[in-house]
Each structure stands twice: as C-alpha cells, then as structure tokens.
Amino acid sequence: DAGVTQSPTHLIKTRGQQVTLRCSPKSGHDxxxxxxxxxxxxxxxxxxxYEEEERxxxxxxxxxxxxxxxxxxxxxxxxxxxxxDSALYLCASSLEGTVGSSxxxxxxxxxxxxxxx
Amino acid sequence: xxxxxxxxxxxxxxxxxxxELRCNYSYGATPYLFWYVQSPGQGLQLLLKYFxxxxxxxxxxxxxxxxxxxxxxFNLRKPSVHWSDAAEYFCAVGDSWGKFQxxxxxxxxxTP
Numbered sequence: 424d425a426g427v428t429q430s431p432t433h434l435i436k437t438r439g440q441q442v443t444l445r446c447s448p449k450s451g452h453d454x455x456x457x458x459x460x461x462x463x464x465x466x467x468x469x470x471x472x473y474e475e476e477e478r479x480x481x482x483x484x485x486x487x488x489x490x491x492x493x494x495x496x497x498x499x500x501x502x503x504x505x506x507x508d509s510a511l512y513l514c515a516s517s518l519e520g521t522v523g524s525s526x527x528x529x530x531x532x533x534x535x536x537x538x539x540x
Numbered sequence: 541x542x543x544x545x546x547x548x549x550x551x552x553x554x555x556x557x558x559x560e561l562r563c564n565y566s567y568g569a570t571p572y573l574f575w576y577v578q579s580p581g582q583g584l585q586l587l588l589k590y591f592x593x594x595x596x597x598x599x600x601x602x603x604x605x606x607x608x609x610x611x612x613x614f615n616l617r618k619p620s621v622h623w624s625d626a627a628e629y630f631c632a633v634g635d636s637w638g639k640f641q642x643x644x645x646x647x648x649x650x651t652p
Contacts, residue, residue, distance in 0.1 A: 456640075464644060529638050
C-alpha cells in the first residue's frame with residue numbers, strides 16, 4: 424500500500440515563473456493538506472482540500488492556489504515565484520472525520536524541494 | 541489561535557543517555573497533539589499522538605510523551621538514545637480537520 428507520493432522531488436525555477444507540485448494521497452484518504460517548510464523552520468499550513476474544495480487556508484497570498492481531483496489527488500500551484508518561496512513543500516493526507524480517533528493517522532509525503540533562483 | 545513552542549532549538553546528548561524535548565502549546569479546546577521526526581532531506585514520520593485518555597503515550601522507536609494539561613505541555617522522552625535518533629523533532633497541535641500548527645523544531649545531535 425503506497426503512502427503519500429509527491430512529485431517532483433526536486434526542481435529549480437526562476438523568479439517570476441510558475442510551478443505545479445503534485446500529490447497522491449494514501450489509498451482511502453480523501454483529505455489533502457499542503458505545508459511549506461522553509462530551511463530551519465517548522466512546516467507552515469498552506470491550505471486543505473476536501474471534496475474538491477478548499478476548506479481551510481493558512482496565511483499565504485493568493486499566488487498559492489490548489490486543486491483537488493475526483494480521485495482525491497491534489498496540485499499546489501505557485502505563481503510569480505519569489506526567492507522566498509524556496510522551501511520543502513509537504514503534502515499530508517487523512518480520512519475526513521477520523522482525526523481524533525485512535526485508528527487514524529495523518530500521513531506526510533517526502534516532499535518536493537523547490538529552489539527559486 | 542493555536543500555537544506551539546519548542547524552547548530548545550538544539551540539544552546535544554550522548555549515546556545511551558536520556559533525552560527530553562520540551563513542547564508547550566496554546567489551544568482553545570482539547571488539543572490533538574503530535575510528535576514528528578524528520579531526518580535530513582526526508583519527510584515527517586509520526587512518533588506518537590495524543591487525542592484523549594491516558595496522558596502517558598507510547599510511540600515508536602522507544603519514545604514516549606506525557607500530556608500535562610495544567611502546564612500546557614507535551615514533552616517527548618526517550619530513556620536511552622541511539623545514534624540513529626539524531627534528527628529534527630517537531631511538536632504539533634492539530635484540529636479535528638487535520639490542520640496542524642507545528643513548532644519550530646528541536647535539532648538533536650547524538651555524540652559517541
């Protein structure tokens with residue numbers, strides 16, 4: 424059973440460009456969250472998708488947008504890249520309504536390393 | 541608003557010695573608390589979690605954590621560290637929808 428898979432693992436972009444990162448949740452999971460982890464910091468919540476809708480959003484500008492597909496996979500899009508967007512982008516998946524139950528675990532992917540030059 | 545504080549940015553411990561990592565949280569309701577470990581260049585691995593019930597929680601790799609509501613703390617402990625425990629450790633508080641607030645992390649260095 425594959426866990427959370429993310430692609431690409433590493434990429435380099437130039438300031439002003441746009442980037443799309445992809446995430447496939449763990450089998451059976453229907454909720455996907457995205458986090459940004461800058462070097463030396465803890466992950467910061469970007470947004471969460473459930474039923475193809477953005478349900479919660481952190482303190483990130485509109486340049487950060489996302490999408491969830493019917494198969495629950497998700498994309499994170501960042502427009503007009505800035506040097507400060509360089510970070511590890513983590514995807515987490517969970518099953519709606521089960522956080523807080525002993526049997527549920529939220530799984531994180533290995534992340535996508537984005538470098539903006 | 542949720543917040544998590546990990547007071548120790550960096551801890552050095554000798555192999556075989558005990559380890560305790562501190563975590564303090566601020567949350568309006570009953571918190572869901574987590575400890576994650578991250579090795580260099582890797583994603584996050586769940587060590588343990590607390591939702592309710594017994595305040596002493598056992599996790600993987602010999603780690604345990606104790607929830608103390610009166611102190612708003614959820615400290616992580618391990619009786620005897622191994623060189624492979626060198627990593628960065630993150631405490632997090634989550635809501636019922638699975639949104640996490642992470643601390644800044646504690647870097648653990650294990651010396652021979």
